[in-house]
Amino acid sequence: xxxxxxxxxxxxxxxxxxxxxxxxxxxxxxxxxxxxxxxxxxxxxxxxxxxxxxxxxxxxxxxxxxxxxxxxxxxxxxxxxxxxxxxxxxxxxxxxxxxxxxxxxxxxxxxxxxx
Amino acid sequence: xxxxxxxxxxxxxxxxxxxxxxxxxxxxxxxxxxxxxxxxxxxxxxxxxxxxxxxxxxxxxxxxxxxxxxxxxxxxxxxxxxxxxxxxxxxxxxxxxxxxxxxxxxxxxxxx
Numbered sequence: 497x498x499x500x501x502x503x504x505x506x507x508x509x510x511x512x513x514x515x516x517x518x519x520x521x522x523x524x525x526x527x528x529x530x531x532x533x534x535x536x537x538x539x540x541x542x543x544x545x546x547x548x549x550x551x552x553x554x555x556x557x558x559x560x561x562x563x564x565x566x567x568x569x570x571x572x573x574x575x576x577x578x579x580x581x582x583x584x585x586x587x588x589x590x591x592x593x594x595x596x597x598x599x600x601x602x603x604x605x606x607x608x609x610x611x
Numbered sequence: 612x613x614x615x616x617x618x619x620x621x622x623x624x625x626x627x628x629x630x631x632x633x634x635x636x637x638x639x640x641x642x643x644x645x646x647x648x649x650x651x652x653x654x655x656x657x658x659x660x661x662x663x664x665x666x667x668x669x670x671x672x673x674x675x676x677x678x679x680x681x682x683x684x685x686x687x688x689x690x691x692x693x694x695x696x697x698x699x700x701x702x703x704x705x706x707x708x709x710x711x712x713x714x715x716x717x718x719x720x721x722x723x
Contacts, residue, residue, distance in 0.1 A: 500654075529710055539655065539713040552710065587654045599645070599657030600711060 500525075500590050501570075502603035509578045509610050517573040517606045521590030528571045529600065530563060533585045545571060578610045615699045620718040623689045631684040631717055633699030638679050643702045645711065646673065646684050648695040655698070655713075658684065694721045 501520040509515050521528050530542040541555040545565035556563065560578075565571040575582055585607050589600040616634040623629040635644065646658040659666055659673045661682075666673040672685040686693055698716040 531713075538715055539649075541710045541712060544710050589654075599660060600647075600655070602654035602656065605654050 500588055500601050500603035502586075502588050502606050504606060505604065507606055507608050509608065511579055511610055512577050515575040515578050515582070515608055517575075517586050517588075517608070518570045519573070519588030519590075519603060520570040521588075522592075522601050525590035525592050525601070527591045527593065528565050529589045529591075530571075530573050531587045531589065533587065533605075535584070539587065542573070575608075578608075580610050583608055583610045615701055615714055617697070617699055617714065617717045619715065620720065622720045622722060623686075624722050625691060626688050629686040629689045629693070629719065629721075631686075631697050631699075631719065632681065633683070634681045635699070635701055636680045638701055640679075644673065644675060644679075644682050645700045645702055646671070647698045647700065647711070647713075648693075649698070649716075650692075650695045656695075658697070660702075689719075689721045691721050691723060694719055 500522055503518050507515055519528060526547055528545045531539045532542055533539045543556050543563045544552040545563060547565055548567050560576045562574045573586060585605045587602050587605045589602045591600050614637060643660055643662050645660040647655040648658055649655045659668055659671050661673045661675055663675060665675060674683045674685060684697060696716040696718050698713050700711050
């Protein structure tokens with residue numbers, strides 16, 4: 497029973513390149529959440545998706561960031577034209593339903609370094 | 612989500628119980644209390660959650676005050692592997708789009 501799978505674990509990009517982070521939720525989970533954790537800071541919510549729908553993107557930066565969760569395949573967090581300030585750990589979580597009666601299961605994260 | 616207040620850090624000795632407090636004086640009747648922890652270099656991990664009654668699971672116990680304005684996460688026998696940041700989070704039960712809002716949590720240090 498695999499948990500939430502994120503890949504790659506570590507990603508190095510030069511300034512101006514694109515970063516694609518992948519998240520496969522737990523089997524049977526249809527709700528996906530992305531969080532970002534800057535060095536020495538707390539976790540900040542970015543976006544909440546269900547299959548083919550963005551439910552809440554209130555935490556997403558207005559530019560360069562996008563997320564999708566297609567009908568087939570993993571959820572993708574895409575960062576275009578990366579800058580040094582995008583260096584952070586990006587965590588994905590999934591749940592079976594709306595949160596009150598379910599916990600989140602988090603992945604191990606993708607650590608993005610922009611050089 | 613309503614705000615919670617936790618101590619920045621706590622220490623415990625190995626194999627002793629640990630009581631991690633959380634104040635949530637603005638909690639409403641339908642807010643759930645969730646606890647997560649984050650070990651170094653790992654993603655957060657669900658620990659426990661509850662509404663009104665005390666809850667127990669294999670990881671911990673959650674004691675909720677009668678007025679619900681505070682709660683305590685109890686680790687019955689701390690181990691070195693319990694050293695982590697512990698987050699107390701309130702979650703509103705109404706509405707369809709909900710996500711956890713993490714505060715700064717309590718850094719638990721377990722001493723051998």
